[in-house]
Amino acid sequence: MRMLQIHSDGFSFEVKRKAIKNAEETESKNYSTDASCLVNFIASEASDETDLERASQLTADMIDSAAQEVSEKNIVVYPWVHLTERPSQPSVALKLLKNVERILKERDYTVYRVPFGWYKAFTIHCKGHPLAERSKTLDVTTLKEKPKEGVREQEAAPGEDLTALKAEEKASSRFYIMEPDGKLTDHDKFDYTGYEELRIYVKYETAKDRTVSEPPPHIELMKNLELVDYEPGSDAGNFRWPPRGFTLKRAIEERVTAEMLDYGAHMVQTPLIYDYAHPALKSYMQRFPSRQYIVRSGEQNYFARFAACFGQFLLASQSLISYKQLPLKLFEIAPSYRREQSGELAGMRRPRAFTMPDIHEIVSDFAMAKESSMKQLRFIKKLMDELEVDYEVAFRVLRSFLDENRDFINAVVKFIGKPVMLEVFEERYAYFVFKGEWNVVDDQQKSACLATMQIDVENGERFNIVYVDERGKEKHPLIMHTSPSGSVERVLYGVLEQAHKDKKRGKKPKLPLWMTPVQVRLLPVDDGMIEYCMGIGEELMKAGIRYEVDDRTLTVGKKVRAAEKLWIPYICVVGENEKANGILTVRKRETGEQTEMKVSELVKEISTKTAFAPKQRLLMPSLISKQPIFSREV
Incomplete structure (x- = not known):
């Protein structure tokens, strides 16, 4: 079976003439609806004939x-x-479609099945959101035995190893809230009064549902700000970064790199693809719960890395390391x-x-691991605070590790300083015994992890x-x-997502000043300026401040509005008066105030606020x- 799915605003069709001799009899020659609907174009294939009931289901x-x-x-x-x-026999195709109609109606869907065996004209209006267009394939001859009722079966690509993902799904755990005083x-x-985002986060985590029904707010924002956009020439989930967004991306990478070098890391670069057949890698794949991209070269299967672990571990395995060099820190900005x-x-x-900033710290034992963890907590907190986002913290631990290391x-x-979610596993399904996560809760009441730390014992x-x-x-x-x-x-x-939440609370949405692509936009009132x-x-630029000059033939008002659309933090109007007095008329996005400043004062203010971040050119x-x-539109 092959299927094309379109989420549409309305749908209509009109029967023209028979396509096959035994076309399905129909009283209705046309159909039209303005209602939202999921349209499923289905082709039954020869393989469906081997198990029509299962193919239909x-x-x-x-x-x-x-x-x-x-x-x-x-x-x-x-x-x-x-x-x-490779179409099936028409009689089989019709039975499959009728079966699908029946099953969906039993599940309380409103179903309209279009007549079989006719040439038809149709109109459709795709909604255009990220999940509006999808294709599906099914070959029942390649499926394993049916999964047990209630057990979700992971679908693997040819050559893909999902052992760890399946182990993670089966793992037994309990969820708690731990407070800074140690209360569990x-x-x-738990009384979530005053901790609403923690309540939302815990609900999301315990439900373990990652499916998406509507695009989250940040997608429209990232496109409007010309930071990131979808790449139609690539696989879904792969994006392109135009210069404005790439400037922001590099600023983030350089900031994290500087922090890691200050922490004493050795910076490395390792390959993107690795051999499935490598014994250590093959074993590790079965302990890391993640799906893989398969890369075929000749007769050999490779996989695209999903973290920097593989190359850094292989590098460390061929290195001569003394206890005097521990903890040894290897860092990489890893696509x-x-x-x-x-x-x-x-x-x-x-x-x-x-792109994952990834550091692996090689330690001698648990005592050193716990000591390093406390140090890492400090730089994680520093970086998370610099992002200016609200976040919730979770830790996932093995029961035996919790019992033996409760003081840790x-x-x-206590360092986190607020209640955290604690997930306790009875058995170890992966390579770690302790894992920390710093999570953002978004407007859709879903969440994603930013910073993370783990203690790996394997x-x-x-x-x-x-x-x-x-x-x-x-x-x-x-x-x-x-x-x-x-x-x-x-x-x-x-x-x-934080900016979106701030806007709903009545604040002006903004990016952190140190990472925003353009920090100052200068608006000359005429060409002479x-x-x-x-x-x-x-x-x-000499002070490391990113700037633009709007030299277009537009009114000052239009230039200001264009800059505000891109959330420029400092908008400076420059005319004869400003030139004569050596000042700038500055509009500050964060406060909404308009003031007069000397260039040196503007430089000092921005440099002071961004002193912790490396200088990044536009x-x-x-x-x-x-x-x-x-x-974007400007």
Whole structure:
């Protein structure tokens, strides 16, 4: 079976003439609705004939799942043989379509099945959101035995290893709330008064539902601000960064890199693809719950990395390491890929391609791991605070580790300084015994993790990483896995969702000043002021401040509105009066005030607010007239 699904605002068709001799008899030659509906163009294939009942059931399941993801109750079933080169017999195709109709009606859907065996004209109005257009395929001859009732079966691509994901789904755990004083309460008995976002986060985590019905607010914002956009020439969940967004991306990467170098990290670069057949990698894949992109080269299967672990572990396994160098910190800005399920993709919240700042800290034992954890908490808090986002913290621990290290867990939560979610596993399903997550809760009451830290007890031995101890003996270390900020994509998701929430609370939406692509826009009142503005721009650039000059032939009012659409923090009007008095008329987005400032005062204010961040140049010309329109309106 092959299926094309379109979420549409209305649908209509008109029967023209018979396409086959035994076309289905129909009294209605046309149909039209203005209501929202999920239109399913279905082609039954020869493989469906081997198990028609199961093919019908699974096709209905696919439609049911898609309908739930987009919150749709109206279903159109449309026969469309042109989707396949291997069609089933017409009688089989008709039975499949009738079965699908019956099953969906039993599930309380409103279903309209289009007559079979006719040439038809139709009109459709695709809604255009990220889940509005999808295709599905089904081959019952390749499926394993039917999963048990109530058990969700993971769908794997050819060659993909989902062992760890399936183990994660089966793992037994309990959820608690732990307070800074060490008090532990069942999550459903905790008083969430004053902790509304924690309540939302815990509800989301315990439900374990990652499906998406509507695009989250940050998607429209990231496109309107010309930061990120979908790439139609790539796989879903892969994005392109125009210069404005790429400037922001580089600013984030450089900020995290500077923090890691200050922490004592060794910065490395490792390959993007790895061999499935490598014994250590193959074993690790079965302990890391993530989906993989498969890369075929000749007769060999490779996978695109979904973290920096693989290359860094292989590098460490071939290094001579002394106890004197521990803890040894390897850091990388790692382009990574995870083949997330299509129904879970949601802009920057859950993409398939992402850039992960990833540090692995090699430690001798649990004592050093706990000491390093307390140090990492400090830089994670610093970076999270610099993002200016509200966040909730969660820790996931093995029961035995919690029992044996309660003082450590108490100290960690005390440092966090507010109640956190604690998920306790009875058995270890992955390589870690302790994991911390810093999560943003968005306007859709969903969440995504930014910073994360883990204590890994397996991979030192798995990859044969050794260090030489004080007595000259080789020992396997433990490994700390940490992303100090989360992926760059998740950072953008977090700050944009925060901006959306701030706007709903009556505040002006903004990006943190240090990462915003353009910090100052100069608005000359006429062409005679452009050269003077460029001179001011040179002063700003020397101070590491990113600027633009709007040299277009527009009124000052239109220039101001254009700058406000892009959330420019400082908008400076420059005319003869400003030039004569050596001042700028500055409009500040954060406060809404308009004031007069000298260039030196503006430089001092911005430099003071962004002193912690490395200087990042604007990655495009500073004159607006030299910038093409990538995806925004100005």
